[in-house]
Amino acid sequence: MTWRQALGExxxxxxxxxxxxxxPLLALRAAAGLxxxxxxxxxLASPAYAASAALGAYSAGGATFQRSWRPRKVVxxxxxxxxxxxxxxxxxxxxxxxxxxxxxxxxxxAAGMAWAVGSTAGIVAATTVGSMLVTITLPTSAGRAxxxxxxxxxxxxxxxxxxxxxxxxxxxxxRDALADALAAVADYARRLRHDPTAPFDPEPLMTARxxxxxxxxQARTRPPALHGPRGLAERIRPVLAALADPAVGAPAEGxxxxxxxxxxxxxxxxxxxxxxxxxHGTPAEVRPETMDVLRVDEEHEVLxxxxxxxxxxxxxxxxxxxxxxxxxxxxxxxxxxRGPADAEFLxxxxxxxxxxxxxxxxxxxxxxxxxxxxxxxxxxxxxxxGYLLAARLPLGHGYWAPLASVMVMxxxxxxxxxxxxxRLVGTVAGVALATGVVRALDPDPYVSGALTxxxxxxxxxLNRTGYAYTQCFTAAYVVFxxxxxxxxxxxxxxxxxVLTLLGGVLAMLAYVLFPAWETPRLQSRLADxxxxxxxxxxxxxxxxxxxxxxxxxxxxxxxxxxREAHAAWQETYDRARREPVRPRGLTSREAEEAQxxxxxxxxxxxxxxxxxxxxxxxxxxxxxxxxxxxxxDTAKAAAALREHRNPDWGRVREAxxxxxxxxxxxxxxxxxxxxxxxxxxxxxxxxxxxxTPLERDVGSAREDRRVRATLAAxxxxxxxxxxxx
Numbered sequence: 233m234t235w236r237q238a239l240g241e242x243x244x245x246x247x248x249x250x251x252x253x254x255x256p257l258l259a260l261r262a263a264a265g266l267x268x269x270x271x272x273x274x275x276l277a278s279p280a281y282a283a284s285a286a287l288g289a290y291s292a293g294g295a296t297f298q299r300s301w302r303p304r305k306v307v308x309x310x311x312x313x314x315x316x317x318x319x320x321x322x323x324x325x326x327x328x329x330x331x332x333x334x335x336x337x338x339x340x341x342a343a344g345m346a347w348a349v350g351s352t353a354g355i356v357a358a359t360t361v362g363s364m365l366v367t368i369t370l371p372t373s374a375g376r377a378x379x380x381x382x383x384x385x386x387x388x389x390x391x392x393x394x395x396x397x398x399x400x401x402x403x404x405x406x407r408d409a410l411a412d413a414l415a416a417v418a419d420y421a422r423r424l425r426h427d428p429t430a431p432f433d434p435e436p437l438m439t440a441r442x443x444x445x446x447x448x449x450q451a452r453t454r455p456p457a458l459h460g461p462r463g464l465a466e467r468i469r470p471v472l473a474a475l476a477d478p479a480v481g482a483p484a485e486g487x488x489x490x491x492x493x494x495x496x497x498x499x500x501x502x503x504x505x506x507x508x509x510x511x512h513g514t515p516a517e518v519r520p521e522t523m524d525v526l527r528v529d530e531e532h533e534v535l536x537x538x539x540x541x542x543x544x545x546x547x548x549x550x551x552x553x554x555x556x557x558x559x560x561x562x563x564x565x566x567x568x569x570r571g572p573a574d575a576e577f578l579x580x581x582x583x584x585x586x587x588x589x590x591x592x593x594x595x596x597x598x599x600x601x602x603x604x605x606x607x608x609x610x611x612x613x614x615x616x617x618g619y620l621l622a623a624r625l626p627l628g629h630g631y632w633a634p635l636a637s638v639m640v641m642x643x644x645x646x647x648x649x650x651x652x653x654x655r656l657v658g659t660v661a662g663v664a665l666a667t668g669v670v671r672a673l674d675p676d677p678y679v680s681g682a683l684t685x686x687x688x689x690x691x692x693x694l695n696r697t698g699y700a701y702t703q704c705f706t707a708a709y710v711v712f713x714x715x716x717x718x719x720x721x722x723x724x725x726x727x728x729x730v731l732t733l734l735g736g737v738l739a740m741l742a743y744v745l746f747p748a749w750e751t752p753r754l755q756s757r758l759a760d761x762x763x764x765x766x767x768x769x770x771x772x773x774x775x776x777x778x779x780x781x782x783x784x785x786x787x788x789x790x791x792x793x794x795r796e797a798h799a800a801w802q803e804t805y806d807r808a809r810r811e812p813v814r815p816r817g818l819t820s821r822e823a824e825e826a827q828x829x830x831x832x833x834x835x836x837x838x839x840x841x842x843x844x845x846x847x848x849x850x851x852x853x854x855x856x857x858x859x860x861x862x863x864x865d866t867a868k869a870a871a872a873l874r875e876h877r878n879p880d881w882g883r884v885r886e887a888x889x890x891x892x893x894x895x896x897x898x899x900x901x902x903x904x905x906x907x908x909x910x911x912x913x914x915x916x917x918x919x920x921x922x923x924t925p926l927e928r929d930v931g932s933a934r935e936d937r938r939v940r941a942t943l944a945a946x947x948x949x950x951x952x953x954x955x956x957x
Contacts, residue, residue, distance in 0.1 A: 288387025312388015344608025636735025766866025
């Protein structure tokens with residue numbers, strides 16, 4: 233992608249309206265918390281204290297809208313405490329630049345490294361940098377600074393108390409994650425009706441697994457309906473694929489294919505019903521005709537062999553899904569899923585036990601090529617440089633420039649630039665809106681406080697519709713807040729616009745001068761995904777050779793590793809497609825072909841998983857040798873990809889030939905056919921990435937010509953569409 237294309241995509245993304253479900257009750261509760269602390273501070277203290285209280289309550293309320301599986305009251309308390317600490321520490325060093333600038337640089341670097349833990353931690357940490365920049369201008373002594381810090385923390389306490397007293401959709405995020413996973417499998421079943429080899433995006437299942445990890449205290453209060461359906465969705469997915477695939481399941485045409493389509497449609501209806509039941513906490517309701525389709529007639533069933541086995545297994549799993557979802561059960565009588573005591577829930581560390589986890593995550597990212605580390609360096613440099621530049625300008629409120637930079641910067645190019653554009657547009661619109669209101673009303677501090685609460689409530693409401701739109705009301709909130717503190721709008725409007733522009737430009741330049749491009753990482757991510765898929769496929773094959781609980785656990789761990797590698801590749805691939813960087817190692821077409829090949833390889837392993845024998849089932853000893861060859865060759869091929877060498881599947885080819893020679897009279901030919909599908913997918917991968925040095929040069933030049941031709945065609949089309957200019 234060229235710079236022109238990338239910047240166009242940035243503008244479109246920054247101003248895009250996200251289609252999402254609004255949460256007005258949550259916004260109302262957060263705005264009420266802000267109103268309580270602002271009103272109390274105005275009544276009992278002064279506008280300066282009200283400004284500190286508003287900062288704590290507003291930021292704590294906003295943090296609860298971030299994606300986090302911990303209780304929202306914990307997030308609010310943690311945000312308030314972090315803001316209070318940054319405010320007090322910042323004031324202690326704020327007397328001279330020689331002390332404050334090093335502190336600001338270190339604090340901003342630590343905030344950047346917080347992205348190693350997750351996006352919520354990174355966003356909250358960036359907010360603490362903003363708090364340090366803003367509130368150090370309010371106190372006049374260390375004692376006053378401590379008071380302001382306490383008031384900021386009180387804002388978090390008030391938000392947490394409101395969450396405790398007025399819970400809204402308790403466990404709602406967890407319910408949504410599980411329901412989304414079931415709905416994704418239902419959509420997969422419907423797509424398989426028309427495309428028997430349709431791909432499946434595992435992200436909803438990964439999100440549901442992340443949401444299923446709870447602390448011991450959460451596990452004691454979690455609704456029973458959230459315990460078991462995720463595992464069922466995991467088991468249903470490969471069965472659906474095995475039923476639909478013509479190579480190992482229902483025939484491509486005829487009555488068997490019609491029966492498979494009926495079962496897939498019925499499975500989608502049942503899974504959607506279970507998803508609705510879990511999302512809303514109501515009993516699942518399934519149409520009687522759907523239940524009729526799910527009855528397998530022993531005499532008249534048209535499916536045979538592996539397809540029939542898959543159909544029977546599917547009906548069994550769907551029955552369990554309805555049972556756990558509470559089909560026909562009165563509220564509160566949902567059955568508890570069966571399972572060993574040590575597997576009742578996935579454990580999430582408590583806040584105290586989280587410290588070593590955070591330390592390990594940050595330590596892993598402390599390397600020069602890490603995007604998180606480079607983001608932290610950029611954040612520290614831009615925050616200090618922006619503070620120095622703004623201090624030299626003949627404008628007040630110089631902290632707005634570094635504040636804008638800190639709040640828009642992200643570890644990747646696209647989001648940083650998109651948020652910079654969105655923040656500038658939103659700030660101009662919000663400042664203009666607030667200026668018009670102030671000129672019309674000429675409010676006193678109490679009216680300004682009320683306007684502050686209204687603007688914050690609208691910002692909360694639009695939190696997930698797009699950064700530009702929530703930033704519009706955030707900018708208005710700041711203008712009203714400063715007006716409450718006695719700042720005239722004539723002073724705040726031009727300053728905020730100019731300094732926001734300066735901060736956005738600094739953030740953009742920082743990424744150009746010290747980037748963390750994802751394009752050069754594509755080859756490594758592809759290698760990681762290939763190796764993880766190889767381990768997963770080998771684990772499935774070993775379960776055929778010697779089924780056991782330990783082998784099944786190994787298969788499950790390998791599957792999770794494969795999904796993590798797939799997600800890492802997908803994230804890198806999506807970011808690389810938006811970067812103005814020339815392809816290195818893999819062109820966009822080759823990356824897409826390699827991705828399709830690895831998806832086919834993983835799908836073949838998933839099909840094989842759906843037929844894994846039970847402990848008393850028939851064993852396939854030949855699978856052990858093929859598993860060893862597969863794991864060894866994929867590991868060597870991954871190393872070859874990292875070193876830009878061509879992969880080789882010699883051991884896999886030999887093992888498959890030996891299996892075919894020894895398979896005369898084999899009673900489980902479906903397993904061998906699935907192994908052949910894996911070999912075919914590996915051959916497709918080799919075709920996608922194998923090139924001579926001359927072919928690499930030609931391919932890169934060809935890619936450049938293709939991009940230029942696309943741009944020229946787009947320009948010609950625009951001229952034809954607008955002949956008048």
